[in-house]
Amino acid sequence: MARYESSIQRVPTDEYGNIAAELPCIACGYNLYSLNTETVCPECGMAVGRSVMGDYLKYCNPNWVSKLATGTNLVVLGIVVIFLAAFLGGAMVSASNSRGGAAGAAIIMLIAIIVGRLLLVIGYFILTAREPTKASGDTVARLLARWCLFGSFLVEVFNQVAAMQVTGLSGLRLLGIMAIVGSVLQLVGLFALLVYLRQLARRVPDASLVTNTSIVLWGWVIAIIGMFVVGFAAGASRGSGQDAAAGLACMGLIYILVLMIWSLVLTLWYGRVFTRASKEARSSWARAM
Numbered sequence: 001m002a003r004y005e006s007s008i009q010r011v012p013t014d015e016y017g018n019i020a021a022e023l024p025c026i027a028c029g030y031n032l033y034s035l036n037t038e039t040v041c042p043e044c045g046m047a048v049g050r051s052v053m054g055d056y057l058k059y060c061n062p063n064w065v066s067k068l069a070t071g072t073n074l075v076v077l078g079i080v081v082i083f084l085a086a087f088l089g090g091a092m093v094s095a096s097n098s099r100g101g102a103a104g105a106a107i108i109m110l111i112a113i114i115v116g117r118l119l120l121v122i123g124y125f126i127l128t129a130r131e132p133t134k135a136s137g138d139t140v141a142r143l144l145a146r147w148c149l150f151g152s153f154l155v156e157v158f159n160q161v162a163a164m165q166v167t168g169l170s171g172l173r174l175l176g177i178m179a180i181v182g183s184v185l186q187l188v189g190l191f192a193l194l195v196y197l198r199q200l201a202r203r204v205p206d207a208s209l210v211t212n213t214s215i216v217l218w219g220w221v222i223a224i225i226g227m228f229v230v231g232f233a234a235g236a237s238r239g240s241g242q243d244a245a246a247g248l249a250c251m252g253l254i255y256i257l258v259l260m261i262w263s264l265v266l267t268l269w270y271g272r273v274f275t276r277a278s279k280e281a282r283s284s285w286a287r288a289m
């Protein structure tokens with residue numbers, strides 16, 4: 001309880017209820033120092049109390065909060081499109097009995113995956129938009145998430161285009177290095193995104209959402225470490241050791257499937273929470289103006 005409460009902005013006030021610290025108005029950025037919490041901002045007329053409680057999403061700029069909602073919902077849509085494309089597309093390719101039919105299904109599947117990937121990157125970009133006031137400051141997690149995820153997308157596009165032209169060994173090596181760079185960027189970006197989302201969950205505030213985000217975050221860290229360990233063990237082992245490694249890999253697969261479903265549920269949860277907060281923000285700003 002205390003852990004997420006501590007992140008909510010506490011503004012020191014003197015005995016008369018006047019603000020005793022530098023505090024920007026959440027609407028216009030005007031310094032509210034020495035103003036009473038019961039009055040309004042002299043610059044824009046927004047209630048000062050709202051800036052004091054400004055860390056809650058429902059008191060923040062409604063356009064920005066609705067960007068959080070839109071971005072998250074686009075991410076969900078992107079994930080669903082990619083899932084459907086991979087599973088239904090794969091089934092269509094194997095079910096079609098002519099070569100032309102299979103090729104057609106494969107092209108539809110590819111286009112659907114590209115559309116899904118575009119939805120994801122646009123969603124990430126909108127979700128990590130900068131908050132338009134200085135009231136809460138900016139976070140490293142937001143910037144890292146925004147640019148690593150965008151960078152990994154650019155690397156992916158580069159690799160897809162380059163893969164059509166590259167032939168020689170050095171070219172293949174470059175593709176391999178770029179693929180690793182893209183994966184690292186994506187991992188760092190997703191990790192940062194979860195950290196950023198957890199910061200936002202504390203501003204809902206929703207303690208259970210914070211806890212679930214932490215579980216998913218560390219769940220993925222363990223999954224990645226586990227994949228390295230299993231890969232290393234499989235490479236090093238002989239005979240019966242290989243059976244054990246295969247068993248471990250199978251368990252790992254189930255673990256990752258659970259984690260993926262949990263991540264999707266979490267994303268849906270964020271979408272719902274942000275949508276509600278953006279409605280509240282819109283009505284609270286409408287009343288203040």
Ligand SMILES: [Zn+2]
Pocket residue numbers: 025026027028029030041042043044045046
């Ligand atoms: Zn103001």
